[in-house]
Amino acid sequence: MSSPSFIQKTVLGFMRALSDALVSEKFAHRSGFLQSLDPRVRLTGALLLVVAAVACRKIQGVAVVFSLATLIALLSSLDLWSLAKRVWIPVLIFTGLIALPAIFTTPGAALWMSPALRTAISEQGTYSAAMLILRVETAATLTTTLVLCTPWTHILKALRWLFLPAEIVTMLTMTHRYAFLLMETAKQMFESRESRTVGVLSGPDRRRMVGQTAGVLFSKSMELSQDVYLAMVSRGFQGDVCLLQDFRLSWRDYAALFLFLAGGLVVAWIGR
Amino acid sequence: MHIPDGYLSPSTCASLYALSAAGWYSALRRTKRVFRTRTIPLISVFAAFSFVVMMFNIPLPGGTTGHALGVTVATIVLGPWASTLAISLALTIQALLFGDGGITTLGANCFNMAIVGSFVAYGVYRLVASGAQVSSKRRITAAGIAGYISINVCAFLTAIEFGIQPAFFHDASGAPLYAPYPLRVAIPAMMIGHLTLAGLAEAVISAGMVSYLLRSDSRLLLAPGAATWNLAADTGQSRTGWSRPLWWAVGLLLLLTPLGILAAGTAWGEWSAKDLANGGTRAQISAASRNHEPPAFIPSGLQKMASLWTAPFPGYAPGFIRSPFLGYLLSGMFAVGFLVMTSLIAISVGRKWRRREASS
Numbered sequence: 001m002s003s004p005s006f007i008q009k010t011v012l013g014f015m016r017a018l019s020d021a022l023v024s025e026k027f028a029h030r031s032g033f034l035q036s037l038d039p040r041v042r043l044t045g046a047l048l049l050v051v052a053a054v055a056c057r058k059i060q061g062v063a064v065v066f067s068l069a070t071l072i073a074l075l076s077s078l079d080l081w082s083l084a085k086r087v088w089i090p091v092l093i094f095t096g097l098i099a100l101p102a103i104f105t106t107p108g109a110a111l112w113m114s115p116a117l118r119t120a121i122s123e124q125g126t127y128s129a130a131m132l133i134l135r136v137e138t139a140a141t142l143t144t145t146l147v148l149c150t151p152w153t154h155i156l157k158a159l160r161w162l163f164l165p166a167e168i169v170t171m172l173t174m175t176h177r178y179a180f181l182l183m184e185t186a187k188q189m190f191e192s193r194e195s196r197t198v199g200v201l202s203g204p205d206r207r208r209m210v211g212q213t214a215g216v217l218f219s220k221s222m223e224l225s226q227d228v229y230l231a232m233v234s235r236g237f238q239g240d241v242c243l244l245q246d247f248r249l250s251w252r253d254y255a256a257l258f259l260f261l262a263g264g265l266v267v268a269w270i271g272r
Numbered sequence: 273m274h275i276p277d278g279y280l281s282p283s284t285c286a287s288l289y290a291l292s293a294a295g296w297y298s299a300l301r302r303t304k305r306v307f308r309t310r311t312i313p314l315i316s317v318f319a320a321f322s323f324v325v326m327m328f329n330i331p332l333p334g335g336t337t338g339h340a341l342g343v344t345v346a347t348i349v350l351g352p353w354a355s356t357l358a359i360s361l362a363l364t365i366q367a368l369l370f371g372d373g374g375i376t377t378l379g380a381n382c383f384n385m386a387i388v389g390s391f392v393a394y395g396v397y398r399l400v401a402s403g404a405q406v407s408s409k410r411r412i413t414a415a416g417i418a419g420y421i422s423i424n425v426c427a428f429l430t431a432i433e434f435g436i437q438p439a440f441f442h443d444a445s446g447a448p449l450y451a452p453y454p455l456r457v458a459i460p461a462m463m464i465g466h467l468t469l470a471g472l473a474e475a476v477i478s479a480g481m482v483s484y485l486l487r488s489d490s491r492l493l494l495a496p497g498a499a500t501w502n503l504a505a506d507t508g509q510s511r512t513g514w515s516r517p518l519w520w521a522v523g524l525l526l527l528l529t530p531l532g533i534l535a536a537g538t539a540w541g542e543w544s545a546k547d548l549a550n551g552g553t554r555a556q557i558s559a560a561s562r563n564h565e566p567p568a569f570i571p572s573g574l575q576k577m578a579s580l581w582t583a584p585f586p587g588y589a590p591g592f593i594r595s596p597f598l599g600y601l602l603s604g605m606f607a608v609g610f611l612v613m614t615s616l617i618a619i620s621v622g623r624k625w626r627r628r629e630a631s632s
Contacts, residue, residue, distance in 0.1 A: 009329040017327065017370065047375065054376050055282045057449055087371075095276070102452035108445065124447035131449060132278060139277030143371055152369060167300070167312060174316035175361045176369070179323045186324050206331040211480015214325055218345070218481060219488060225317035229310050238309065
């Protein structure tokens with residue numbers, strides 16, 4: 001079987017993004033620890049733990065946050081295989097490849113001498129690579145768990161709690177909505193082009209085709225922005241943004257917020 | 273180029289968040305002043321467009337494919353400020369929803385790609401397309417070059433951010449705590465991929481889109497940000513004046529130039545042949561270089577090159593003025609005057625050239 005063309009690759013990318021968004025909706029509506037909390041507490045808690053993991057200077061501290069992140073994910077109806085498939089394996093491959101040469105190139109005490117490569121694996125290099133991989137795995141586990149267990153609209157509304165201006169939150173919400181609309185439009189444009197293509201396009205033709213598709217999508221976007229603007233004006237929009245805030249904090253949320261804060265501080269102390 | 277969480281130290285992340293916040297604040301203010309009520313739908317939809325364009329697989333020479341950032345097209349059509357906002361929003365959605373880039377490193381990613389990327393693309397496009405007619409093919413070349421250069425500048429900044437980590441953030445045994453490679457490794461590792469593949473992908477999408485717009489709606493290419501000004505005209509807005517605060521800032525800086533006198537000693541690495549021969553200055557150089565003695569003899573190359581050019585105001589102190597305070601001030605005024613005059617001449621020549629091209 002021949003390798004997929006650039007059109008097929010692009011269409012596959014769009015389909016994967018669209019299906020990922022649907023999977024998030026599925027997890028977000030399950031019952032679990034994170035799902036039971038106010039979205040603002042979920043977001044703040046996840047951010048606190050990510051910052052704690054990044055600020056740790058000892059691997060033990062990062063390992064504690066990683067264990068906490070995995071526990072939170074399991075309590076939030078995510079299974080280990082989902083985490084491994086979505087986070088741990090891709091991060092291990094990507095960051096592992098980046099970190100691998102560091103075990104040879106970082107100067108320090110020799111841990112093991114490779115007779116074939118005639119080079120030594122340094123203790124400092126190994127520690128540094130392990131630290132980098134574990135840190136990235138921890139941060140990615142936390143953010144993926146948050147995104148999978150929280151509807152996107154709730155995450156954006158919760159950002160307002162972190163002093164993000166209402167205009168930015170509105171723009172992010174609209175960007176998210178229209179990104180999916182434009183993604184669907186682009187997917188259809190590529191599919192229709194693929195179905196009309198007979199034979200193999202030359203390199204310059206392929207590049208021209210991508211440029212033209214992007215250009216058509218751009219024209220559609222400009223028209224769309226004008227339509228959206230007129231629709232907003234016709235509904236009384238005068239430039240001021242007012243977001244409805246229907247979240248309410250319960251004692252459970254306050255307790256969870258305290259636990260996240262305490263956990264972050266303890267980890268920062270362990271890894272100082 | 274999307275830096276994930278964990279590669280940069282908290283202080284690097286915080287510094288770059290602060291720089292980006294300043295950029296976002298200015299961009300939002302300027303964009304709102306121009307677009308008014310149109311800001312939200314226009315920037316949102318354009319951010320969505322940039323997000324989708326980033327997912328395109330672009331065929332490159334050699335049979336491979338790459339992804340573009342779309343920052344150059346955003347800058348050409350919307351101008352650098354609106355592009356800063358649109359690309360930042362697209363990067364935020366990527367980081368939060370798809371895990372492409374980290375949350376703690378979002379400030380760094382937006383600084384590299386949205387802010388610096390937009391302004392480099394803007395500068396290069398303006399430079400290359402300067403004076404070109406709306407229908408001129410030079411605009412396609414300009415967009416391609418702007419795309420290629422801007423993406424490489426972004427990559428270079430990212431490499432620097434990675435490369436400074438091991439020098440500043442390591443534990444007691446010397447093990448790097450964040451990105452483990454020094455500048456000498458990080459820069460070539462980042463730049464090889466961007467000078468070859470990613471730069472080409474950005475050049476292809478930028479040139480391809482501008483080529484399409486030339487045929488379909490060339491009004492958008494009247495000037496970088498032409499769409500911005502067209503829409504502003506619809507809402508009765510005009511371009512905002514920026515020159516007055518700039519002149520005030522230049523004036524203030526000029527008055528502050530004598531502060532330079534307060535700095536004691538010679539700037540490290542700016543030693544003249546005379547400094548290397550002087551016993552007192554040699555001691556200062558040695559102290560500033562961790563007790564490394566400067567060479568006993570003045571290097572012959574340095575001595576030869578030093579006599580090639582004699583500055584009219586050596587050491588910011590014209591010979592005919594006794595007061596160092598006045599000397600500094602006069603040097604500053606001379607330099608500002610020279611730069612302003614050169615810029616005015618260049619602008620006037622550019623205008624004449626454009627007028628001639630328009631009339632022909």
